[in-house]
Amino acid sequence: MSHEDRFSITLDPTLLAPEEPPAPLDAATELVALRSRVAELEAEQLRLSEQLVSSERRKLDLAALYVASQRLHERLDRGHVLEVIREILVNLVGTEEFAVFELARGGRSLRLLDSMGVTPPTSPLPAGSCAISRAVAAGQPSEVASGASGCWPGAPAPTICVPLVVEGQGIGVIVVFGLLQQKPGLEPVDRELLDLLRVHAATALHVTALPSGEEAA
């Protein structure tokens, strides 16, 4: 084979011919096609807007979890931690009827640490005596069945119990007795906040109860 034969290129003559322009649409058909395309674009824009709103809302839900976590751990002071738990419950979850209990040494009773909007108990709650004290061992937040009775004289029935858990052990419980009027029920972010309290409020309270370095020495 000669040098020329080896490197010669033969083009398909049809590729060199100019493309035939498409047949022109009549105006009515083109209008229909354009309207259909506009409708498609509007639907896509709506879908993207809804996706954007959903993402924005989720971002702000995560901001609430971040704020709650940061506030719980910013100071090693029991009074401060209880104040922050109160702020989270009132302003982020949406309740002004709650109580926070801690398991007393020996684990035989629950001692009240803080409450709002309910008549506080006058003495510790014996372990296992009611829905609240039984919730300490439950490990996970739970909604109490309607019809449950109050755990002490003058107490309303609990609606949500959030055990406070450190290393798998219940050390206390947060009890919600009712939500604010404008809050019809718990939303997914509220459940995430309560679950955050379950672990992080528990850790923060537990740490503030540990002896300081000076005391330990």
Next chain:
Amino acid sequence: MERKKILLVDDSRTVLLMEQLILSRPAWELITVSDGAAAVEAAQAQRPDLILMDVVMPRMDGFEACRRLREIEATQAIPVIMVTTRAEARSVESGFTNGCSDYVTKPIDSLELLTKVRSFLGD
């Protein structure tokens, strides 16, 4: 372009942090105070374009602070959005009677708050 100023008033640092995260925008400057008396002072000093005001606060509550702001020439035109857990009709009416421009209940709906703030700031 000059940034719009928003004065955030709440005795809860948790709420102030949340509002700052919700409203964090390059075009907005956020100022925080923790009671109504400080809000009246800050409004006169800073001349914010909008105030978000809690109701239940020490020293001076939000209704009283709003009333005072309406009495001062330099601050009487600043729109005030009350941000509160109180959703009863009587409480809402009291807010408007004392001069607030709008009302948002807690827990704050982030997107609702953003929409209202943008509306008042013309963004």
